[in-house]
Amino acid sequence: MLLEVSELRKRYGKLTAVDGVGFGVAAGTCTGLLGPNGAGKTTTVSMIAGLLAPDAGRVLIDGQLLGGETSPLKRRVGLVPQDLALYEELTARENLTFFGSLYRLERDALARAMDEALAFVGLLDRAGDRVKTYSGGMKRRLNLAAALLHDPDLLILDEPTVGVDPQSRSAIFDNLEALRARGKGILYTTHYMEEAERLCQRIVIVDHGKVIADDDLRGLERRLPESRRLTVDLDVVLARDPAPDAAAPAWLAELAREPGVEAAAVAAGRLTVDLAELSRAPAVLAFLSAHGQPFTHFATERADLESIFLALTGRTLRDQAA
Amino acid sequence: MTRLTRALVRKDLRLFLTDRRAVIVSFALPALLALFFGATLGGGGQKPPKVATAVVDLDGSAASKRLVAALAADPVLGATVVATADEARDLVRHERAEVAFVIPAGFAGDAAAAAASAEDHSARPAVTVLSDPTRGLSTSVARGELERAVMPALAPDLGAEATRCATRGLPYETTMSSVGSGDSGFDYGAHALAGMGIQFILIGAIDSAVGLITDRQRGLLKRIHAAPVARRTLILSRLLSGALIALAVLAFLYLFGHFTMGVTIAGSALGFGLVAVSFSLVASSVGLLVATFGKTPQATRGFGIFIVLIATMLSGAWFPTAFFPGWLQDATKLVPTRWAVDGLDAMSWRGLGLADALLPVGVLLLTALICTTWATWRFRWDD
CATH class of the missing domain: 3.40.1710.10 (abc type-2 transporter like domain)
Known part of the structure; x- marks a missing residue:
């Protein structure tokens, strides 16, 4: 595992911002770190990037413990902060020269790294322009380039597409997918669920400082009953039981006992069946036919990441930043 | 006054009062300046001054x-x-x-x-x-x-x-x-160069402090911190860059003064250089220290300018400390900028030797050391 985080804890006075967080990022994969405001994402990312010392727990980069301001392991990590951390009065090349020198890149190596990074994000032809003349999307791409100069193994991106136009966002996604294909590990925090769905092979959801889910997208989907739900509109005119929701009919109790059926209910002529596996849906439809319950329409639901996220973290507004 | 006007006025007053440093600068600074000029230029009923x-x-x-x-x-x-x-x-x-x-x-x-x-x-x-x-x-x-x-x-x-x-x-x-130097008397030009140089170098140091806070707000310090860079390295680099700029300003001012007012370094050139370097370090370290206390650029600028004006006023930069009452002349020896002005005056128009530069240099270097140590201790990468 390229990045291993275990039992990470951080307190600010009485507030426990991070409470035993643990997860991993493998080389060549992208892990999304999601959570509501104040969930502890930024504190977690800060500890992983070496910006903040944890009160307890460990951050291992390729099996080695990250610790201390000047840890050489920091060279294996590239941070793309949420802020546009660039000197607006300097040119792109001057910015990169400065940020590259922080990693002690020699002149020739730095020049090569700058050209590669600028070409990678499509800014080579604007390298001599002052950053203040750039569009928001260009600044975001340069923000990414600055984190690539020292060729890190692990890239940490903290909401890297805030305020970016669709073209630049797409370009950044292409960049990240190319980096992942090169074997880089990526830790990606975002509030945009569709970004995590597109980019991340694994999703870690944190809330109240704890990891509440750590799985791939399919695994997360399985956690939601909605993602395994079959709804059937019964044909009440043709049905043997003309008022199926007046009282629990006998066939409904029987259906609830069928293998793979977790729950079954009827309301206003619509049957809702929660399944252990969606693959049980044809068997349910066969059951209805066999028990004289004709239907006019049926559908299965697929939960998207946003509904999973809301189901896991709740719909209460979170206004506190952590 | 309409309700809307009252609401707008109330809002402005609330905003003003929430910035405590701005309030201090607005009220305390003019009061202190008035007190200073009153005490210096003579209020009523003063006893005749003692003359050593x-x-x-x-x-x-x-x-x-x-x-x-x-x-x-x-x-x-x-x-x-x-x-x-x-x-x-x-x-x-x-x-x-x-x-x-x-x-x-x-x-x-x-x-x-x-x-x-x-x-x-x-x-x-x-x-x-x-x-x-x-x-x-x-x-x-x-x-x-x-x-x-x-x-x-x-x-x-x-x-x-x-x-x-x-x-x-x-x-x-x-x-x-x-x-004075060669018994030529007081050189107002040389004194003004020292005074104004010190004042504007300190103002530049406050700007540098504001820049550090802005860097922090823009996430630039976070990016630097993500690299294997020690806090003391960052502080020392800012100390050196600030000092180099201050030194360049002083060098320019005295060259300008030489060609326009005939100002010369009548005393020890080495002593002058040492005073200039040590004051440059003081200015830069004061800027760093102010940056560690500042929360916002606006508040830091107001607070910093307040400090600069007080330090400049007491240094004799605006007019010689000889104009001050005796107690104030003694009190201003606690102000490092006084030693800077005196040191530069001593090496320029007073025509004194290297030995006379050593005490001001020592005081200034000690000040720079204290400010830098304090700033390093207080410095935070993040808000």
């Missing part, structure tokens, strides 16, 4: 001894007796005395001869008044006290001639000698 005075008696006559005793007993002068004119000059040059009187050999005899002369008093003996060129007021006061003391001291030797002097003129004269 030295006296040399090269005559050794009874009359000159009476004069020395009178000067020593004078409540304004309280003169200190020294043995030689060079010693007296040295005291004035090093600002240990504001004025020194040199009573020449043969003074009493020559004065008696001049008083008895039926001709004019062209052969009158002269008491040399050595003065610090920045101490015009003190020199005038001291000369007045001297004039009051001389005739009573000579009178017993002159006898009846003393009364004739009232109509025929005094049997002695005073010769003024300004103790």
